[in-house]
Amino acid sequence: MPLVSTKQMLLDAQKGNYAIGAFNVENMEMVQAVIAAAEELRAPVILQTTPSTVKYAGVDYYGLVKAADQNASVPAAIHLDHGTSFELAVQALRAGYTSIMIDGSHKPFEDNIRITGKVAEVCAPLGVPVEAELGKVGGKEDDLDGGEGSGYTDPFEAKEFVAKTKVYSLAVAIGTAHGVYRGEPNLDLDRLERIRNEVDIPLVLHGASGLADEVVIESIKRGICKVNFATELRIAFSNGVKETLKENPEVIDPKKFGALGRDYVKAIVMEKMKVCGCIYRV
Numbered sequence: 001m002p003l004v005s006t007k008q009m010l011l012d013a014q015k016g017n018y019a020i021g022a023f024n025v026e027n028m029e030m031v032q033a034v035i036a037a038a039e040e041l042r043a044p045v046i047l048q049t050t051p052s053t054v055k056y057a058g059v060d061y062y063g064l065v066k067a068a069d070q071n072a073s074v075p076a077a078i079h080l081d082h083g084t085s086f087e088l089a090v091q092a093l094r095a096g097y098t099s100i101m102i103d104g105s106h107k108p109f110e111d112n113i114r115i116t117g118k119v120a121e122v123c124a125p126l127g128v129p130v131e132a133e134l135g136k137v138g139g140k141e142d143d144l145d146g147g148e149g150s151g152y153t154d155p156f157e158a159k160e161f162v163a164k165t166k167v168y169s170l171a172v173a174i175g176t177a178h179g180v181y182r183g184e185p186n187l188d189l190d191r192l193e194r195i196r197n198e199v200d201i202p203l204v205l206h207g208a209s210g211l212a213d214e215v216v217i218e219s220i221k222r223g224i225c226k227v228n229f230a231t232e233l234r235i236a237f238s239n240g241v242k243e244t245l246k247e248n249p250e251v252i253d254p255k256k257f258g259a260l261g262r263d264y265v266k267a268i269v270m271e272k273m274k275v276c277g278c279i280y281r282v
Helices: 007-016 028-041 051-057 059-069 086-095 109-126 155-165 189-198 213-221 231-247 254-276
Strands: 020-024 045-049 076-083 099-102 130-134 138-141 169-172 203-205 224-229
Touching (some): 020 076, 028 045, 028 059, 028 231, 045 059, 051 059, 051 076, 059 076, 059 086, 076 086, 086 099, 086 109, 109 130, 109 155, 130 155, 155 169, 169 224, 213 254, 224 231, 224 254
Parallel strands (some): 020 224, 045 076, 076 099, 099 130, 203 224
16 A cells, blocks of 8 residues: 555544554665565554655665555555655655654754744645654663753653644653663653643653563553654564574575564564554554
8 A cells, every 4th residue: 555644643642542663774685674564463553764864775765665665555654764854754755755854852942943943934735744853762772862861851842842833743851861771760650641641642752662562551551652763673683693693604695684684673563563552443
C-alpha cells in the first residue's frame, strides 16, 4: 500500500493506549526487515532516517522504503528523524517524506519555537505532520550529540510551545539518552505525566534502545504514543555481518552477510513492536 503520514496512526495509538514503533533504517536490508516484521505482526510502522543517513545516501533514499512498502498491506510512514535545519526539512518534504521532525532543542526556547513553527507552517498545506523536541535528550548517536541531556522538558513550557508552533507531536526529555547507556537510566515518569496533562498531542520517546521493557510500557501508559529505536537495530545488523564473516571469512557476496543481519534486525523489531503494544492493529 502507499506510504501514509503518521497522523492517524498516532491518533489511533493515543486513543488505544499503545505506541507506534519507529525504527531507524540505514540500508535496504534494514528496510526489508522492518517492513517484514510489521507485515508478520500486522502492525503500523514508522521508518526513520537521520540527517547523516540522508548525507550518506541522499534524500531520495526514502525510495527504498516506498518500494518495500508497495507490496505490504500495513500502513507505513517515512519520517525524517532529528531534522537539523529548515532547509533539510523542506528537502525531505519535497522528496516525499510523510512525516518530518525538526529538532531545535539545542536552541533557546524562542528560537526553537521560531524554527519549529516555520517548518510546521510549510508542511501543513501538504498534510505532513511535524514532530519537534523540547528539552534535551542526551547521549550521542550517529552525528547527534545531546550532551549530558540535563535539560528536562518543562510541562508548562511544553504547553506554550505546542500552542505557538502547531506541531503534531512532541519528543520529550525525561531522562533517556541516544546511543548505548553507560548505566541504568532513571526516567522521570511523573514529569511525563505532568506533560501529558498540559498538552493533548501525541508524545514521543527518544533513546529507547536499551531501556527495560517495563519502563517503556510504563511510559506508554503515561502518554507516550511513539517510541524510537535505532542503536539496537544497528548492533543487530552489525552482529549478523560479523558473525557471517567470522564463520566464513572468504565470503565475498554482500547478500550473504546482509541476509543474516536482516534476520537479526527483524527479530529485534518484532520484539520492540510487542513491547509497544502495536501488534495486530491492522
